[in-house]
Amino acid sequence: xxxxxxxxxxxxxxxxxxxxxxxxxxxxxxxxxxxxxxxxxxxxxxxxxxxxxxxxxxxxxxxxxxxxxxxxxxxxxxxxxxxxxxxxxxxxxxxxxxxxxxxxxxxxxxxxxxxxxxxxxxxxxxx
Amino acid sequence: xxxxxxxxxxxxxxxxxxxxxxxxxxxxxxxxxxxxxxxxxxxxxxxxxxxxxxxxxxxxxxxxxxxxxxxxxxxxxxxxxxxxxxxxxxxxxxxxxxxxxxxxxxxxxxxxxxxxxxxxxxxxxxxxxxxxxxxxxxxxxxxxxxxxxxxxxxxxxxxxxxxxxxxxxxxxxxxxxxxxxxxxx
Numbered sequence: 305x306x307x308x309x310x311x312x313x314x315x316x317x318x319x320x321x322x323x324x325x326x327x328x329x330x331x332x333x334x335x336x337x338x339x340x341x342x343x344x345x346x347x348x349x350x351x352x353x354x355x356x357x358x359x360x361x362x363x364x365x366x367x368x369x370x371x372x373x374x375x376x377x378x379x380x381x382x383x384x385x386x387x388x389x390x391x392x393x394x395x396x397x398x399x400x401x402x403x404x405x406x407x408x409x410x411x412x413x414x415x416x417x418x419x420x421x422x423x424x425x426x427x428x429x430x431x
Numbered sequence: 432x433x434x435x436x437x438x439x440x441x442x443x444x445x446x447x448x449x450x451x452x453x454x455x456x457x458x459x460x461x462x463x464x465x466x467x468x469x470x471x472x473x474x475x476x477x478x479x480x481x482x483x484x485x486x487x488x489x490x491x492x493x494x495x496x497x498x499x500x501x502x503x504x505x506x507x508x509x510x511x512x513x514x515x516x517x518x519x520x521x522x523x524x525x526x527x528x529x530x531x532x533x534x535x536x537x538x539x540x541x542x543x544x545x546x547x548x549x550x551x552x553x554x555x556x557x558x559x560x561x562x563x564x565x566x567x568x569x570x571x572x573x574x575x576x577x578x579x580x581x582x583x584x585x586x587x588x589x590x591x592x593x594x595x596x597x598x599x600x601x602x603x604x605x606x607x608x609x610x611x612x613x614x615x616x
Contacts, residue, residue, distance in 0.1 A: 364460040372457045372585040373593060377578045380604045383611050405610030412603030419596040 307420040308370030315366035316378045319359040324385035326355040328393060370420075377416050380409050434565025441561030442573045449554030450580035452547045454588050459543035488532030495526035495556075523556055571612025575605040 329352030333343050343349060366375055384406050390396040530549045534542065562570060578601050585591045 364456055364463070367453070367457045367460045368463075371591045372453045372589060373582040373591045373597060376453045376581045376585075377597075377601050377604050380575070380578070380608060383608055387611060399614040401614030402611050405607040405612075405614060408603050408607030408610060410607075412600045412605075412607060415596055415600030415603060419594055419600060 308374040308417070312366040312369030312375060313378060313417045315362050315369075316375050317381055319362040319366065320379055320382035321385055322355045322359040322362070324382045324389060326352040326359065327382075327386060328352075328389050329355065331394075374416055374420055378413050381413055384409055434569040438561040438564030439569065439573065441557050442565070442570050443576070445554040445557035445561060446574060446577040447580060448550055448557065450550075450577055450584055452550040452554070453581055454584050455543045455547035455550065457585075457589060459541060459547060462543075484532045488529045491525045491529035491532065493529075495522040495524075495529060523553065526552055526556060567612040567615040569612075571615070572605070572609040574612075575608035578604060 329348040333346040333348035333352065338346070387398065387402055387406060391398040530545065530552065534545050534549075558574075582591075582593060582597070582601065586593055
């Protein structure tokens with residue numbers, strides 16, 4: 305079994321942080337009432353695209369160090385960053401349902417990232 | 432708590448089209464090396480035809496993206512439904528044509544990378560179009576099905592192994608994303 309390197313998992317998590325910030329940048333660029341030209345020349349749009357590009361490169365580097373079926377679901381952590389960022393920046397409501405959802409994603413990502421290491425033999429997996 | 436059939440279909444199709452993206456990129460990044468690129472560059476010089484194809488491809492891509500923009504901003508586009516409206520369809524066609532032209536040139540570049548980017552672009556456009564017609568509480572659970580598609584494809588095409596712990600983890604992630612969707616509406 306080839307297994308997935310820890311650095312690849314960390315890279316994917318860093319990448320989700322970058323792409324989530326990029327999404328926040330897009331939201332700032334597409335502020336209500338802004339015209340198409342204003343959006344196209346917005347600093348936020350280009351900053352977002354830049355972050356997205358770096359995220360894309362990081363994802364491809366990460367793919368060299370692990371399995372797609374392990375690394376790809378970890379991208380779901382971006383939902384956590386988006387929820388937290390929109391709570392802190394746009395004062396969007398962080399409901400209890402969302403908090404439970406965030407917790408479920410954390411548990412899921414923890415299980416997935418340890419799934420290669422525990423292998424076929426069942427070990428004690430602290431979550 | 433509502434979504435039109437059209438938007439549900441659009442979002443689902445977007446996930447299915449987006450699923451090959453990581454598979455293609457995994458194959459691409461596995462064979463990537465700067466040496467290969469430099470060697471390719473040394474052998475290839477751009478003719479006028481190639482340059483025209485690239486420029487045409489980029490222009491078509493840009494037109495498609497600009498046309499999709501009002502949909503992203505949730506502005507009315509002549510007041511038809513998303514499916515009947517010719518503008519988004521033309522934009523998607525324009526993006527496809529742009530990629531087709533870039534693909535022609537990509538003999539020297541890399542078809543795996545182009546394929547991955549193409550899946551990403553088409554699925555994003557369909558996803559944005561689909562998001563207009565429904566609540567996140569209905570659509571987010573559909574969005575998270577992409578993890579299942581990606582894993583199935585990686586077993587089929589990359590020979591990866593799934594185990595029960597991975598499936599349980601993916602189930603947790605899907606539930607989590609769905610709950611965030613429920614919490615958003």
